[in-house]
Amino acid sequence: MAKKKLSRFDLQGMKDKKESLVWITAYDYWTARFAEEAGMEMILVGDSLGMCVYGYEGTVPVTMDQCIYHCEAVRRGAANTFVIGDMPFLSYQVSVEDAVRNAGRFYKEAHVDAIKLEGGRRVCAQIRAIVDGGMLVMGHIGLTPQSSGQLGGFKAQGRTAETAMELIVDARAIQEAGAFSLLVEAVPPEVCRIIRDDLNIPVYSIGAGIDADGQLMICSDVLGVFQAFTPKFVKKYESIADKTIAAFTEYAKDVRSGQFPQPEHTYKMVDGELPKLEKLLKR
Numbered sequence: 001m002a003k004k005k006l007s008r009f010d011l012q013g014m015k016d017k018k019e020s021l022v023w024i025t026a027y028d029y030w031t032a033r034f035a036e037e038a039g040m041e042m043i044l045v046g047d048s049l050g051m052c053v054y055g056y057e058g059t060v061p062v063t064m065d066q067c068i069y070h071c072e073a074v075r076r077g078a079a080n081t082f083v084i085g086d087m088p089f090l091s092y093q094v095s096v097e098d099a100v101r102n103a104g105r106f107y108k109e110a111h112v113d114a115i116k117l118e119g120g121r122r123v124c125a126q127i128r129a130i131v132d133g134g135m136l137v138m139g140h141i142g143l144t145p146q147s148s149g150q151l152g153g154f155k156a157q158g159r160t161a162e163t164a165m166e167l168i169v170d171a172r173a174i175q176e177a178g179a180f181s182l183l184v185e186a187v188p189p190e191v192c193r194i195i196r197d198d199l200n201i202p203v204y205s206i207g208a209g210i211d212a213d214g215q216l217m218i219c220s221d222v223l224g225v226f227q228a229f230t231p232k233f234v235k236k237y238e239s240i241a242d243k244t245i246a247a248f249t250e251y252a253k254d255v256r257s258g259q260f261p262q263p264e265h266t267y268k269m270v271d272g273e274l275p276k277l278e279k280l281l282k283r
Helices: 008-016 029-037 064-077 096-110 121-132 145-151 161-177 189-198 240-257 273-282
Strands: 021-025 042-045 082-086 114-116 137-142 181-185 203-206 214-217
Touching: 029 042, 029 064, 042 064, 064 082, 064 096, 082 096, 096 114, 096 121, 121 137, 121 161, 137 161, 161 181, 161 189, 181 189, 189 203
Parallel strands: 021 042, 021 214, 042 082, 082 114, 114 137, 137 181, 181 203, 203 214
Antiparallel strands: none
């Protein structure tokens, strides 16, 4: 029996019932397929693909076309999972019209269930317009990687009463603008808990503690693939990078020593055909 894809009402129901939702990023068909088989309620095709797939230093260089391309692959791998497309830098900041047009591309070309964008009060006009266009929007506050330059780098946010209050005001504004949910990144758990309890919509955490309506992790962090740096809030559940390097090293060793390929790894000619070929070569 195929897994049932959740709707926004199912997601809201999980918050109301205090059921913790689990989601993860994915950027390709196979990761998405594995995530669906593992029972993830949601998948985010995050602009973190810039670092995890393309090796960029941050998320700013990521383009709309790259995001659409990876969303298409994820949708093929996870047809029955709620998929969110991440709006990349400058796909929504320039104008409200750009925001609606680019959000629509995610829906029309990649068949996502929602889009996510970063920022608080300054993007509420975009949120309203996208929602008015019949699409679902997830907000994102706290550490917002696209504006990390303004934040002084990839640093935790809301650690003082004043900055925490700014985040709370942003969260309220995002809900008022019509967002169906909110992602809070790299803020103290106390602040995330206040936001969760203050809002009616689901509030999810990435690096914001356990007091949220669900948890998001980057797939490359969970698997131990991404090695450039490890955020404090990451828990690595596997060391795929080490295992991959070991497998590649063993493969290279076998080829260089003549241990691979062996006869069992090759295809045989049909019996009696080799002598015929040798005769043909002598003509």
